[in-house]
Amino acid sequence: MARFIVLLRGINVGGHRKVPMAELRALGEGLGFTDVASYIQSGNLVLTAPGPAAAVEASLAQAIARRFGFEVDVLARTPAQWTGYMKDNPLRAAADAEPQRVMLVLAKAPPRADAVEALRARATTERLEASKGALWVHYPEGAGVSKLSPALWERCVGSPVTARNWSTVLKLAAMVEA
Incomplete structure (x- = not known):
């Protein structure tokens, strides 16, 4: 398990592509991520997940597309x-x-x-x-x-x-x- 900072691109801007942070946190927890926390409404998460950053990005992007009906670019970076x-x-x-x-x-x-x-x-x-x-x-x-x-x-x-x-x-x- 590793910690990640995860950034979503272009959500909750001008009332478009709405992703409530409580739902985003729950979505991450449903994917097996732990210690999921969000910061402000612009798509910032800190979480713990198994596997590499690319796997976190792909699984979260797919889950967002299924849940909210639109594609979102997801970037995950390690604390280092x-x-x-x-x-x-x-x-x-x-x-x-x-x-x-x-x-x-x-x-x-x-x-x-x-x-x-x-x-x-x-x-x-x-x-x-x-x-x-x-x-x-x-x-x-x-x-x-x-x-x-x-x-x-x-x-x-x-x-x-x-x-x-x-x-x-x-x-x-x-x-x-x-």
């Missing part, structure tokens, strides 16, 4: 991976100053080598960096006004992505250690 992302955050000063405006962006598959440069070419005020399989972005004016749309991120990165702000990154780290 999560700690590594935090330690290697190249935007740490900005994250400490504006934790809601610095995002950890994780991709379903390894990001393309030119992803950051492709995104930088379209950025206006955003600062983008890559570090050890993760992408980081600082939105000094807020993500809501950025021209870096989710579709653009995915085209540049080469696979589905999901992002969490620094505050959420820290909270999930604390949850997985508890």
Whole structure:
């Protein structure tokens, strides 16, 4: 059995693709996961499960499709991976100053080598960096006004992505250690 931080992409945004967290936790428990906890409504879980991350991702994605009737990209990371992302955050000063405006962006598959440069070419005020399989972005004016749309991120990165702000990154780290 291993601990995982699990992120769901694109649920409960603007009233679409609704997945109540109590039902998501129950779904995970029904799959045999233990110590299942959620954080806020955007699809963040911490849980214990047998097998590798890929098995957790696949089983949860299939269960969500059966239960809710739509596909959701699921990403699972180990506590060691999560700690590594935090330690290697190249935007740490900005994250400490504006934790809601610095995002950890994780991709379903390894990001393309030119992803950051492709995104930088379209950025206006955003600062983008890559570090050890993760992408980081600082939105000094807020993500809501950025021209870096989710579709653009995915085209540049080469696979589905999901992002969490620094505050959420820290909270999930604390949850997985508890």
